[in-house]
Amino acid sequence: MCNRVLLFFLLMTLGAAAQDSTPSVQITGGVTRPLTLTSGDLARMPRATLKASDHGVETVYEGVWVHEVLKRAGVPQGDQLRGKALAAYVLVHAQDGYQVVYSLAELDPSFTGNQVLLADTANGKPLFGERGRFQLVAPGDKAHARSVRMLTGLEVVQLRK
Amino acid sequence: MRGRCALAMLLAATVCTGAEWDWQLPPGFPRPLIPAGNGLSVAKVELGRHLFYDKRMSVNGGQSCASCHKQELAFTDGRARAEGTTGQLHPRSSMSLVNVAYAVTLTWAHPGMTQLEKQALAPMLGTEPVELGLAGHEEQFLQTLRGDAAYRELFPKAFPDQTEPFTLENVTKALAAFERTIVSLRSPYDRYRWGGQQSALSPSARRGELIFFSGERGGCFHCHGGWNFSGAVAGEKVVHSGRGGDGFTNTGVSRYTAPNRGVFEHTGKNADLGRFRAPTLRNIALTAPYMHDGSMATLEEVVDHYARGGRYASPNKDSLIQPLALSPEDRLDLIEFLRSLTDVEMTRDARWSDPWEVRNRPPQ
Numbered sequence: 001m002c003n004r005v006l007l008f009f010l011l012m013t014l015g016a017a018a019q020d021s022t023p024s025v026q027i028t029g030g031v032t033r034p035l036t037l038t039s040g041d042l043a044r045m046p047r048a049t050l051k052a053s054d055h056g057v058e059t060v061y062e063g064v065w066v067h068e069v070l071k072r073a074g075v076p077q078g079d080q081l082r083g084k085a086l087a088a089y090v091l092v093h094a095q096d097g098y099q100v101v102y103s104l105a106e107l108d109p110s111f112t113g114n115q116v117l118l119a120d121t122a123n124g125k126p127l128f129g130e131r132g133r134f135q136l137v138a139p140g141d142k143a144h145a146r147s148v149r150m151l152t153g154l155e156v157v158q159l160r161k
Numbered sequence: 162m163r164g165r166c167a168l169a170m171l172l173a174a175t176v177c178t179g180a181e182w183d184w185q186l187p188p189g190f191p192r193p194l195i196p197a198g199n200g201l202s203v204a205k206v207e208l209g210r211h212l213f214y215d216k217r218m219s220v221n222g223g224q225s226c227a228s229c230h231k232q233e234l235a236f237t238d239g240r241a242r243a244e245g246t247t248g249q250l251h252p253r254s255s256m257s258l259v260n261v262a263y264a265v266t267l268t269w270a271h272p273g274m275t276q277l278e279k280q281a282l283a284p285m286l287g288t289e290p291v292e293l294g295l296a297g298h299e300e301q302f303l304q305t306l307r308g309d310a311a312y313r314e315l316f317p318k319a320f321p322d323q324t325e326p327f328t329l330e331n332v333t334k335a336l337a338a339f340e341r342t343i344v345s346l347r348s349p350y351d352r353y354r355w356g357g358q359q360s361a362l363s364p365s366a367r368r369g370e371l372i373f374f375s376g377e378r379g380g381c382f383h384c385h386g387g388w389n390f391s392g393a394v395a396g397e398k399v400v401h402s403g404r405g406g407d408g409f410t411n412t413g414v415s416r417y418t419a420p421n422r423g424v425f426e427h428t429g430k431n432a433d434l435g436r437f438r439a440p441t442l443r444n445i446a447l448t449a450p451y452m453h454d455g456s457m458a459t460l461e462e463v464v465d466h467y468a469r470g471g472r473y474a475s476p477n478k479d480s481l482i483q484p485l486a487l488s489p490e491d492r493l494d495l496i497e498f499l500r501s502l503t504d505v506e507m508t509r510d511a512r513w514s515d516p517w518e519v520r521n522r523p524p525q
Contacts, residue, residue: 055387056191056399057355096375123189125357129367130374149374 023133025069025118029156030088032074039120039133045072050117052139061137063119066090066107066154075156078110084160092146093153095132100146104156114140118151182206187346187355190388191396193262199278199334201341204318207516209339211315212332214515217305218285219246220294226284226336227515229255229292233508235444236343241455249290252420254455257448259507260441262341265393265400265408269453270423270437272407277337278330285333303327311520343513345443345504346388353501355388362501369498372491379495381467383481384410384439390502392439404439404479411435413471413478414452421454435475444507446500460496468492 027035035041042064049062071077076085081104088104105111117137120127127133132150141147182201184192195201212218213226224246230236236258243251253269266272267280274280284292286299295302306312307327319335320326350370352361362370372379384404385391392408394401404410409424411417417435420426424433437453451457457466466472470484487495507513 053399055389055401056394056396057388058189094377096371096377098375098377128359129354130370150371 025134025151026093026153027069027073027156028153029091030075030158031070031156033072035069035073037069039126042118042120045069048115048117050137050139052137054122059122060124061117061119061135062121062124063117063134063137065109066102066116066118066136067109069118069154070104070107070156073156075104077108081105081108081111084158087159089157089159091155091157092136092148092151093155094148095150095152098148098150100148102146112140114138116140116146182342184342184344186344187351189355190346191263191399193341193344193396195341196276196278199337201338202319204315205320205335205338206342207339208312208315208319209335209337210513211311211516212336213339214517217302218293218295220298221246223247224293226293229284230258232510232513232515233447235259235345235447235504235508237448239449241450243292245290245292246294247291249292251290251292253453254450256440257444258340258343259345259444259504260343260389260391262344263389263394263396264391264441265395265403266438268438270409271427272409272424273427277340278333281333281336282329285329299329303329303332306332339513343507345507347506348443348502348504350498350501351504363497365494365497366501367498368491369494369496369501372487372495373498378491379467379485379487380481381442381495384408384412384479385442390442404481405436409433409436409438410479411437411475411477412467412482413473413475414466415454415456416473417475423453432477435477442499443502444504446503447508460499461492464492464495 022038025037027037045064046068047062048065049060051058051060053059067077070090076082086105090102090104090107092100092102102116106114107116109115119135119137120133122131127135130149134151136146136148136151138147180203182203186192213230216222216225216228218225228246229238229243231238238255241254243253243255245251256269261267261277265275267274267277286296288296306316312327316326316331320331323331349361350366352358373381376383386403387394387401392403392410394403402408411423411434413435414437415421415435417423417425422434424436425431445451446460449458449460451460451463457463464487467482468485468487471478471482
């Protein structure tokens with residue numbers, strides 16, 4: 001009996017550890033539905049691909065447009081993106097503490113043609129290494145600084161209360 | 162036997178027709194840019210290889226290009242400062258020729274030196290310092306080439322449209338063609354990053370990779386970026402300007418006194434004092450000692466230099482050169498990562514080895 005209890009707690013602990021170590025992207029802040037998205041979750045969302053140059057190496061990224069992710073979290077889009085919402089921004093977090101900002105309007109396809117991809121594969125393989133499990137790809141930016149590697153979170157911040 | 166003969170005939174035909182060079186690049190990688198005035202052919206590369214390893218390229222028969230650019234050292238010489246054929250020391254360290262075809266600029270600190278054909282004249286004819294020492298001996302040098310049976314075969318094949326192919330211009334063209342072919346993309350890191358072979362990199366090197374590419378922790382990639390781990394690169398469909406807009410940065414390595422004041426030596430602008438090129442870090446474990454003046458003997462010294470935010474204060478020091486919070490383990494991981502950029506196959510690839518080893522060595 002004692003051994004069974006021990007085994008139960010051991011399995012529970014291992015299960016929790018495994019769950020904790022599953023890479024994910026947190027969608028937090030001024031959203032109506034905070035989300036924790038794993039690669040499995042992203043696989044069930046509308047997928048998109050884009051071809052980009054990684055310092056000259058042709059790379060096909062696949063993932064989900066950031067606006068689709070924000071829509072699922074209840075962030076205003078399209079006609080709803082008015083008034084105070086236009087003074088909201090997305091603070092992007094990386095695993096090493098790196099942060100960048102996009103305004104909500106920059107990420108909305110009804111405002112701009114420059115869409116940003118939340119990528120989880122490159123050339124058909126899951127991202128790994130210095131890119132992390134998730135990466136933003138911003139083909140409309142001339143510099144790569146906002147194509148955040150090692151992505152861990154998107155935090156919506158409302159400037160006008 | 163018949164197959165061997167057929168292969169030999171095919172090879173001969175390939176050389177005769179000036180066939181294009183097979184780059185053997187990994188999928189998706191850009192091809193190097195080839196200047197319009199110096200198309201790349203197998204025959205021209207072969208001529209360039211013979212010249213590169215020929216000590217008759219120097220006035221006293223003491224040195225060839227390969228004396229300062231040794232294949233086993235990723236085409237550097239292992240010295241802090243290069244030494245010419247008459248014993249004069251160069252103010253700076255010999256640079257690696259690996260992936261030089263992708264380099265936008267070629268030397269430590271000359272933004273205007275962008276053509277390999279032109280650059281080859283500096284070691285051949287330069288007098289400050291004397292490197293190969295051929296200035297004033299050009300015609301005698303060409304006469305030596307004309308008198309060699311191997312060159313009487315190689316020059317006409319490399320320049321089939323010319324009645325008199327033995328010219329200094331053609332020597333530089335052939336050398337440049339050979340140097341452009343030295344492409345190094347077969348390191349353990351390449352197998353890991355682009356080949357999908359996870360086991361090619363040790364856990365320590367993988368931790369080092371994260372430090373290298375993290376702007377919050379190491380930030381090395383800012384100057385040594387992209388797949389070439391360097392400043393400015395160019396290839397088909399790619400131009401990457403590098404840190405500072407041209408890939409030259411002041412990293413607080415020295416006090417930058419003449420003649421090692423960096424880009425300043427060529428522009429005279431104070432803002433260019435101490436700006437040197439960020440070379441490729443590919444094969445960096447083979448190219449010690451480090452920096453433009455060879456003043457750092459080991460990778461450990463280099464990492465410590467950057468971790469303390471630069472060795473010397475300088476008004477032009479890049480704002481990114483700041484003290485880094487790197488533990489001793491972090492530093493070891495970073496060095497392990499840098500070692501994973503060594504392409505051992507490049508150091509023994511027969512395409513870039515000494516051809517005179519298999520021919521009769523020419524008289525010295």
